[in-house]
Amino acid sequence: MREIIPVSLGTRSYDIHVGPDLLPRVAELIKPLARGMIAVVTDENVAALHLPGLLQSLREAGLSVGALVVPAGEASKSFAELARVCDGLLDLELDRSSLVIALGGGVIGDLAGFAAGILKRGIAVVQVPTTLLAQVDSSVGGKTGINTRHGKNLVGLFHQPRLVIADISSLQSLPARQMRAGYAEIVKYGALGDARFFAWLEQHGSEALAGDRAALSHAVAQSCRMKAAIVGRDERESGERALLNLGHTFGHALEAACGFSDRLLHGEAVAIGMVLAFRLSERLALAPAGSADRLARHLAAVGLPTQLSALAPIRTDAEELVRLMSHDKKVSAGALTFVLARGIGEAFTTQSVPHAELLAVLSTD
Numbered sequence: 148m149r150e151i152i153p154v155s156l157g158t159r160s161y162d163i164h165v166g167p168d169l170l171p172r173v174a175e176l177i178k179p180l181a182r183g184m185i186a187v188v189t190d191e192n193v194a195a196l197h198l199p200g201l202l203q204s205l206r207e208a209g210l211s212v213g214a215l216v217v218p219a220g221e222a223s224k225s226f227a228e229l230a231r232v233c234d235g236l237l238d239l240e241l242d243r244s245s246l247v248i249a250l251g252g253g254v255i256g257d258l259a260g261f262a263a264g265i266l267k268r269g270i271a272v273v274q275v276p277t278t279l280l281a282q283v284d285s286s287v288g289g290k291t292g293i294n295t296r297h298g299k300n301l302v303g304l305f306h307q308p309r310l311v312i313a314d315i316s317s318l319q320s321l322p323a324r325q326m327r328a329g330y331a332e333i334v335k336y337g338a339l340g341d342a343r344f345f346a347w348l349e350q351h352g353s354e355a356l357a358g359d360r361a362a363l364s365h366a367v368a369q370s371c372r373m374k375a376a377i378v379g380r381d382e383r384e385s386g387e388r389a390l391l392n393l394g395h396t397f398g399h400a401l402e403a404a405c406g407f408s409d410r411l412l413h414g415e416a417v418a419i420g421m422v423l424a425f426r427l428s429e430r431l432a433l434a435p436a437g438s439a440d441r442l443a444r445h446l447a448a449v450g451l452p453t454q455l456s457a458l459a460p461i462r463t464d465a466e467e468l469v470r471l472m473s474h475d476k477k478v479s480a481g482a483l484t485f486v487l488a489r490g491i492g493e494a495f496t497t498q499s500v501p502h503a504e505l506l507a508v509l510s511t512d
Contacts, residue, residue, distance in 0.1 A: 148360065150368045154287065155379040159307045163287060163375060165368045167360055169314035170275070173201060173248070174208035177273055180309050183244035185212040186236050188259035190219040193251040193277055196320055201250065201275075213239040217258065221407045224254055224293040226302075232262045246271045246309070252278035253285035253413065257303070260291035264306030274308045278321060279329025280414050282313040283336075283370035288378040288388075294407060298474040299399045305383060313371070315363050326356055327450050328414025331394075331421070333366050336373045338421055338442060339393045342492030344369055349445050356449055390494045393486040394420030400471035405461055418451040419458075427500065427508045428487040438490050455512045465509035469502075 149166030164176065177185075185205060189198055194216045205212045215235040217223050236247065249259035249272055256274050263272035274286035292303020318326065330352065337345030348355075348366070355362040374391065381388040397420030398413070405411040425439035443453040455463045472483055482498040489495065 148364055150364070152368065152371050152375050154307075154375040156307060156382055161308060161310055163311040163313065163371045165282070165313045165315070165371055166364060167314065167316045169312050170197060170201065170317055171204060173275060173312055174204045174210065176312055177246065177248070177310060178208060178210070180271060180273065181210050181246055183211070183246070184239060184241050185210055185246045185248060186239050186241055187212065187214045187248045187250050188217070188232060188236075188255060188262070189214070189250040190217050190223065190252075190255055192219045193255070197250060197277065197317065201248075215239070217255070219254075220409070221254055221294070221413075224258055224300075226293065226295070229258060229262060229293055232258060233266055236262060236266055241266065241270060243267055243270055246273060248273050248275055249286075249308075250275045250277065251281070252276065253281045256281050256286050257291050257300070258293065260289075260306050260308070261293060261303055264291055264304050269306065271309045272306065274311045276311070276313055277317040279318055279326055279367070280332050281329075282315070282318075282367050283329065284332040284374065284391075286311050286313065287371055287374045288391075289382070298471070299402060299407065301474070307382075311371075313367060315360065315367060318363070319358065323356075323450075324412065328412040330356055330366075330449060331414035331418040331446065331451055333370050334442075334446060335391070335393050335417065335421060336370045338425075338488070338491055339390050339486070339494035340373060340492055341369075342490075344373075345445075345491050352445070352449060389484065389496045390486055392484075393488075393494050394418070394422075394424055396420065396472055396475050396483060396485055397423045397468075399475055400468045401455075401458065401463070403471045403474075404463060404468065405458065410461065411458065415452050418446045419453060419455065422446065422453045423455075423508060423512060424486060425488055426512065427485070427505065428489070430504055430508055431487070431500070434488050434490050438488065441491065455509070463509075465506045468509050469505060 152163040247263040276286040289307035292300040394417040398416035428434035
């Protein structure tokens with residue numbers, strides 16, 4: 148059931164492996180890449196579940212390996228934790244031939260990938276995502292970064308992995324809320340560029356969330372195929388790759404309003420953000436009436452929030468949300484870049500959104 152999906156980037160090309168029971172095969176898969184010390188970076192939660200087994204298999208394969216464990220949660224995407232990770236990797240005596248394994252969700256992938264990208268001007272990283280969100284989104288494409296008081300992911304760099312290993316069996320330990328949050332990113336792919344995939348999700352998405360291996364593998368693999376194709380055409384987000392931010396301009400502002408806390412998970416923010424983007428598209432007469440409702444119905448059917456009212460009593464004043472959006476890294480020449488839609492599966496980017504219409508959507512949702 149394993150699928151291998153190529154990301155075509157010339158000399159920086161790599162494969163994404165998707166399927167069940169891949170964690171026990173990590174040593175086998177990375178051995179062709181391993182020429183020096185290997186450092187596994189993970190968080191406290193993932194370490195308890197997967198670190199001992201992974202370290203044992205790597206050592207049994209004759210590889211030199213150490214580990215670094217950071218606190219779980221979004222707060223670890225900080226300058227302070229980045230410095231600690233870099234110091235920890237240097238303590239392990241990593242050199243330019245070494246390899247970092249990012250074992251965990253999006254926070255670990257971003258943090259460990261960033262550290263690998265700047266350590267000794269760049270050492271190799273392998274992404275081993277253990278959350279649904281990371282498997283279908285953040286582990287692929289080389290984006291790394293940390294948060295600051297000004298906003299999310301504002302400091303970082305592009306550092307492509309050498310390999311991505313997405314073991315869907317590792318998702319069995321995820322809480323249902325985390326699975327739903329990751330599923331929002333899967334829906335994003337259908338909403339932005341594949342109406343047939345979106346229709347398939349309407350029929351089979353609940354099966355994937357319930358753990359059906361075939362449905363889950365298909366959903367993850369199709370998401371990775373779409374992202375790999377887009378990244379291959381636009382690695383540095385100078386054009387088409389910006390479509391992958393559908394829902395994120397709104398969503399990051401909502402996360403900021405909630406203090407980047409567990410009050411609102413990233414995927415939950417993206418779910419609300421996607422619906423807002425479609426409602427704005429309808430308000431501007433760009434998308435057919437009913438598109439936003441169709442999207443919202445499917446998201447709500449799997450238990451994801453779709454309205455700002457879901458954040459009560461968190462303040463969601465329209466002007467304040469616009470102010471938070473102004474810190475988004477996609478702002479160019481002082482103008483916000485929005486991903487809007489002409490319908491399900493037809494997203495596009497624009498900076499031509501009247502302020503009054505934006506406020507109206509944020510005020511009426």
